[in-house]
Each structure stands twice: as C-alpha cells, then as structure tokens.
Amino acid sequence: MLLKIGELASRSGLTVRTLHHYDELGLLAPSARSEAGYRLYNRNDVARLHRILALRQLGLSLAEVATTLASEGEALPGLIARQLQALNLQISQAVRLRDRLSNLQDTLQQAQQGGLEPELADWLATLELMTMYDKYFSSDEQAELQRRKNDPVVAEAQLSWPVLIAEVKQLMAAACPVDEPRVLQAAQRWSDLVRQFTGGKPDLMVKSAQMMLQESGVQAQTGIDPAMMAYMAAALAEQRLAIYARYLNPAEMQKLRSSYGKNGLAWLPLIARVRALMHAAAAADSAQVQAACAEWEQLTQAFAGVDPGTRQKMWLALQQEPQRLARTGVDQALLAFVRAAGVDAVC
Numbered sequence: 001m002l003l004k005i006g007e008l009a010s011r012s013g014l015t016v017r018t019l020h021h022y023d024e025l026g027l028l029a030p031s032a033r034s035e036a037g038y039r040l041y042n043r044n045d046v047a048r049l050h051r052i053l054a055l056r057q058l059g060l061s062l063a064e065v066a067t068t069l070a071s072e073g074e075a076l077p078g079l080i081a082r083q084l085q086a087l088n089l090q091i092s093q094a095v096r097l098r099d100r101l102s103n104l105q106d107t108l109q110q111a112q113q114g115g116l117e118p119e120l121a122d123w124l125a126t127l128e129l130m131t132m133y134d135k136y137f138s139s140d141e142q143a144e145l146q147r148r149k150n151d152p153v154v155a156e157a158q159l160s161w162p163v164l165i166a167e168v169k170q171l172m173a174a175a176c177p178v179d180e181p182r183v184l185q186a187a188q189r190w191s192d193l194v195r196q197f198t199g200g201k202p203d204l205m206v207k208s209a210q211m212m213l214q215e216s217g218v219q220a221q222t223g224i225d226p227a228m229m230a231y232m233a234a235a236l237a238e239q240r241l242a243i244y245a246r247y248l249n250p251a252e253m254q255k256l257r258s259s260y261g262k263n264g265l266a267w268l269p270l271i272a273r274v275r276a277l278m279h280a281a282a283a284a285d286s287a288q289v290q291a292a293c294a295e296w297e298q299l300t301q302a303f304a305g306v307d308p309g310t311r312q313k314m315w316l317a318l319q320q321e322p323q324r325l326a327r328t329g330v331d332q333a334l335l336a337f338v339r340a341a342g343v344d345a346v347c
Contacts, residue, residue, distance in 0.1 A: 001042075001043070002031075002032060002040040002041065002042055003040065003041045003042075003046070004034075004038055004039070004040060004041075005019055005020075005030070005038065005039045005041070008041050008045075008046070008049070012049060012053070019039075022049075022052065023039070025062060025066065026066065027052055027062065027065065027066055027069070028045065028048055028049055028052060030045060031044065031045050048069070051069065052065055052069070055068055055069075059087070092139050095139060096134070096139060096142070099142070099143075099146060132211060132215050132217060132218060133145075133211075135211070136207045136208075136210060136211045137204075137207055141203070141204060141207070144199070144201075144204070145197070145198070145204065148196075148197060148198075148199055149197075153196075154196050154197065157193060157196050158193065158196070158197060160189075160193065161193060161222070162223075164186065164189055164190060164193070165222070165223045165224060165228070166223075167186055168186050168190070168228055168231065168232065169223075169228070171183055171186060171231075172227070172228065172231055178231065178234040178235040178237075178238055179235075179238045183231075183235045184235055184238060184239065186232070186235070187232050187235035187236050187238075187239070188239070190232050190236075191232075191236060194208065194209075202275065202328075202329045202330065202331050202334070203275055203279075203329075205328075205329045206268060206271050206272045206275060206329035207272065209229070209268050209329070210268055210269060210272055212224055212229060213226055213229060213268060234262075237260055240260075240328075241253070241256065241257060241260055243317055243321050244256060244314060244317055246317070246321075247313045247314065247316060247317045248310065248313055248314070252307075252310050252313070255305065256303060256304065256310075259302055259303040260303045262302070262303070263299055263302055263303070266299060267299060267329075267347070268329070270292065270295055270296060270299065271328075271329045271330060271334070272329075273292050274289075274292050274293070274296065274334060274337065274338065275329070275334060277289050277292060277337075278333070278334060278337045284337075284340045284341040284342070285341075289341050290341060290342075293338050293341040293342065293343040293345075294343075296338055296343055296345060297343045297344075300343075300344075300345070300346055300347070304346055308344075311344050311346060314346040315344070315346055318332075318335065318346060318347075328347060330347050335347075
C-alpha cells in the first residue's frame with residue numbers, strides 16, 4: 001500500500017510542507033512517485049517517519065536526527081546522553097531561578113512588614129549577590145546553604161554579624177594585637193558564625209571565604225574586607241599555636257610563632273584548588289596535583305621550616321588533636337591526599 005503525501009500528512013499529524021522539508025533535507029524521501037509525479041510512501045517510509053518523530057520528541061535537532069539515522073542508531077546513546085545533560089542543566093537553571101525569585105519575594109515581604117519599600121539598589125544588590133553565589137557554589141551547595149539559612153537557630157545567630165563586624169573594626173582601629181583576649185574572643189565568635197553558616201563543611205567554608213576575599217560586591221554589602229579577614233585569620237592562628245605549643249620545644253615554637261599565620265589568606269585559594277582536585281580523583285602524579293602540592297610545600301616551609309623532627313611533631317598534633325583543623329577548610333582526607341603526592345603535609 002502506497003500513501004500520497006496528503007494522506008501521510010493527515011495520518012501523522014504533520015503538514016505537507018513539513019514532509020516536503022524532510023524530503024529536501026534527505027530525511028524522508030518517498031520510495032516512489034506516481035505517473036503524475038506525486039510522492040508515494042510505502043511501509044518502510046512510514047516506519048522511518050516514526051523514527052524521525054520519536055527522535056524529535058527526544059529533543060534532537062533535525063541535523064542530529066539525520067546523523068542518528070545515517071549511523072543506524074549507533075550514535076543514539078551519545079545523543080540521548082547529551083540531551084539528558086542539557087535537560088538537567090535546564091532543570092538546574094530553573095531551580096536556581098525559582099530560588100532567586102523566592103529570595104526576592106522574602107526580601108520584599110520582610111521590607112513590607114517593616115513598613116518599607118525596597119529600593120532598586122537593594123534589589124540589584126540582592127541579584128548581584130545571587131549571581132556571585134553561582135560562581136563559587138554548586139546548585140547542591142547553594143541548596144545546603146539555603147537550608148541552613150532557613151534554620152531558625154542559624155538565622156538568629158547570623159543576626160549577630162553586624163555587631164561583631166563593628167567590634168572587629170574598632171579593635172583594628174585601636175591596633176589591638178591579635179593575641180589580646182578581646183581579639184581572640186572576637187575571632188572565636190567569628191569562627192563559630194562561619195561554622196554555623198556552613199555546617200562546618202570544609203568545602204563550604206573555603207568557598208565562602210574565597211567569595212568574601214575576591215568579590216568587592218560582597219565586601220561592600222557585608223563590611224568585611226581582606227584586611228579584616230587577615231586580622232581574624234591571624235587571631236585564629238594564635239589559637240592554633242597554643243595547640244602546637246604542647247608538642248614543640250621552646251626553640252621550635254619561637255621559630256614557628258615568628259612566621260605562622262602571615263600567609264593565612266594565601267592558603268585559601270590553594271586549599272580550594274587541592275580540594276577540587278581531590279573531589280575529581282586526580283592522580284597523585286598528575287601535573288596539576290604535583291604543582292598544587294609543590295605550592296603547599298612552599299607555604300609550609302615558610303612557617304614550619306624543613307626540619308623533619310619538627311614536621312613530625314606537628315603531624316602528631318594534627319592526628320591527636322583534630323580541633324587543630326577545625327574551621328581551616330583542611331581535614332584528614334585532604335592531608336592524606338597531599339601526602340600521597342609526596343608532600344609532608346601540615347598546616
């Protein structure tokens with residue numbers, strides 16, 4: 001049985017123009033023509049049309065359909081995988097858009113409850129901050145941060161940030177030493193707030209610090225700048241030195257104290273890079289891992305020197321007192337990854 005083009009169009013739900021287009025592209029050529037020159041389609045042609053329509057429903061372009069048909073289906077698994085990847089990306093983008101709209105709605109409602117109408121600048125600042133989050137955090141990480149933000153206990157604790165930031169500014173203006181009790185107490189509160197916001201997860205801690213360090217927009221909104229971060233990092237380093245003091249002799253501690261914490265902010269991008277390599281299961285002997293670990297060794301030598309005895313004592317401290325690693329973005333898994341690359345890792 002042969003079908004004329006009008007009959008095939010009617011039964012398939014397509015237009016005659018579409019079937020003409022498929023013929024012009026070489027996707028579906030009629031197997032025969034009538035004496036009058038009309039296109040005639042047989043059973044095999046109808047089956048091919050069904051395949052074309054099925055592939056189109058998967059989201060494939062006409063060019064991809066042609067490639068798939070020409071390869072007799074061999075390219076189909078790869079094409080479907082790409083379509084799934086594209087669909088997952090669209091879903092992820094839709095979820096992010098939904099979250100942004102939800103955040104903006106919350107901002108508007110909070111302002112209206114306070115009898116205020118948000119200024120355009122406030123809206124733009126909120127959108128800018130959301131865009132910055134996309135640069136540093138995956139969709140899953142953003143969802144985790146949002147869940148923590150919605151936790152009443154965490155939300156209430158985060159309200160104390162402005163007071164703490166103002167206090168740290170005063171301490172800095174007064175040139176208070178980082179080992180002064182008031183500074184150490186402020187650094188501890190700072191660390192606790194970061195831990196609450198990130199759930200103590202090293203990846204989130206490092207990425208949050210990176211965003212704060214590198215994005216002027218975030219600094220403008222929060223009042224936290226690199227100088228303040230360095231000040232708090234130095235104070236937290238003082239707390240960690242107290243742990244090392246239980247393992248090192250006075251001469252070793254004197255040398256360590258003279259340089260420890262001075263490169264605190266230099267560690268952040270390195271830790272982030274090494275964590276990314278670890279999550280990607282990069283080989284220990286790969287060029288990227290070796291380069292990152294060489295930088296790790298360079299920073300380590302700057303404060304710990306090269307004496308193997310001192311290094312061993314510091315490693316013992318890291319093993320026996322895990323609180324030494326708390327809030328640093330470094331954990332035992334990361335240290336093991338660096339040591340596997342040939343670096344006697346301490347921090």
